[in-house]
Amino acid sequence: MRRLTRLAVCAGLLAACSTPSPPSQQQQLPPLGWNSWNSGIPLTEQMVHETIDAMVSSGMRDAGYRYVNLDAGWAAPTRADDGSLRADPDRFPHGIAALARYAHDRGMLLGIYHSPFNQGCGQDPRIGGAGHEQADAKTFAGWGVDYLKYDWCRAEADHDEQVRYFTVMRDALRDSGRHIVYSINPNSSGDPVAGLEYDWSHIADVTRDAVDLVPAWGDTALWQEGVAGVVQAFAEAGSLAARSNSAHVNDPDMLVVGIGWKQFANGHPTMVLGAPRADLTDTEQRAHFSLWAMLAAPLLAGNDIRDMTDQTRDILTNREVIAVDQDPLMVQGQPLSSDGRVLIKRLAGGAVAVALFNQSAEVQTVRTSLDAIGLDGHARATVRDLWQHTDTTSTGTIERQVPGHGVVMLRVSP
Incomplete structure (x- = not known):
């Protein structure tokens, strides 16, 4: 109210x-x-x-x-x-x-x-x-x-x-x-x-x-x-x-x-x-x-x-x-200290939700890495785009073009 x-x-x-x-x-x-x-x-x-x-x-x-x-x-x-x-x-x-x-x-x-x-x-x-x-x-x-x-x-x-x-x-x-x-x-x-x-x-x-x-x-x-x-x-x-x-x-x-x-x-x-x-x-x-x-x-x-x-x-x-x-861990996502545009949320089963957040009105390139999001020690990961419903593979780096006032939302699974 x-x-x-x-x-x-x-x-x-x-x-x-x-x-x-x-x-x-x-x-x-x-x-x-x-x-x-x-x-x-x-x-x-x-x-x-x-x-x-x-x-x-x-x-x-x-x-x-x-x-x-x-x-x-x-x-x-x-x-x-x-x-x-x-x-x-x-x-x-x-x-x-x-x-x-x-x-x-x-x-x-x-x-x-x-x-x-x-x-x-x-x-x-x-x-x-x-x-x-x-x-x-x-x-x-x-x-x-x-x-x-x-x-x-x-x-x-x-x-x-x-x-x-x-x-x-x-x-x-x-x-x-x-x-x-x-x-x-x-x-x-x-x-x-x-x-x-x-x-x-x-x-x-x-x-x-x-x-x-x-x-x-x-x-x-x-x-x-x-x-x-x-x-x-x-x-x-x-x-x-x-x-x-x-x-x-x-x-x-x-x-x-x-x-x-x-x-x-x-x-x-x-x-x-x-x-x-x-x-x-x-x-x-x-x-x-x-x-x-x-x-x-x-x-x-x-x-x-x-x-x-x-x-x-x-x-x-x-x-x-x-x-x-609805993930049962009930962890609230937090921005990385190294880049506030990258938000991470630990999920049950070892995956990590990643939101690449662009507050500005212009398109931005936002990148992060498996190590930065907490999957250090993993050489490869499956990256699921939760809006495009598509899968790619990362061997260390995750990089996306994020529209102005937009979020690219990913589920990263080692």
């Missing part, structure tokens, strides 16, 4: 609080799915049904996309007489449990949005979760919800207070009797870098670590307004590699593949976005998708799946790139 303002980072250390146990005993791979927020489409039961159906018919489900996550706007503005949450009766006349069954019957999973406070993030503050955590977690479990996005949404950003509230909801989910993936966003506060400054990996399954991503390549004016283009969001996420592991996923925000600037701006009228900008090119969108896979990030699409182009579908369903994101 949109952060509220860029204030000084609050003081405090997570180590000063009690260290809770890991959020789940299950292997936590990056979630794949769809979230309603970036689409700008009015959130209704019919729209969600159509999106689920489109994810099945387009091949997205079979490529691994399972979560269909309702962001802000699903709930009625007040609680029921017994204090329980309820769906907006006009938008979701059959309720969330029926929607979860619709998803489950088609091999999909349902996610939902909530906040302790709801101050400025798209839902009524009267239904905030603070003080209702146990009841709300049991409601979500009873509905058959599989994923919770829990958004801070409050100007105050005292770190110890954030830890308390996020931990209470985590414990309530554990006590609910259902495994629900727990995704938190501490950045939607007066501390826009809370996800970077503090280690949340012992509290959540997934943690937002960047400000809101918009469909732009890299734009200083946008950055000054508190939102990020692809380049800035990727750079922010780079310092968090140690927090990516089998129990925790770093989240640099949802994908903007297939989302035009006008569509995004019209769907987010309260965001300060300034003058219209050019849409991301196909090359930039492939680069964006490649970089998020190298980060072992959630791949949560936000485009209108019901009406996407063949090019958008081909990007989102590239199974070879998805396999890098």
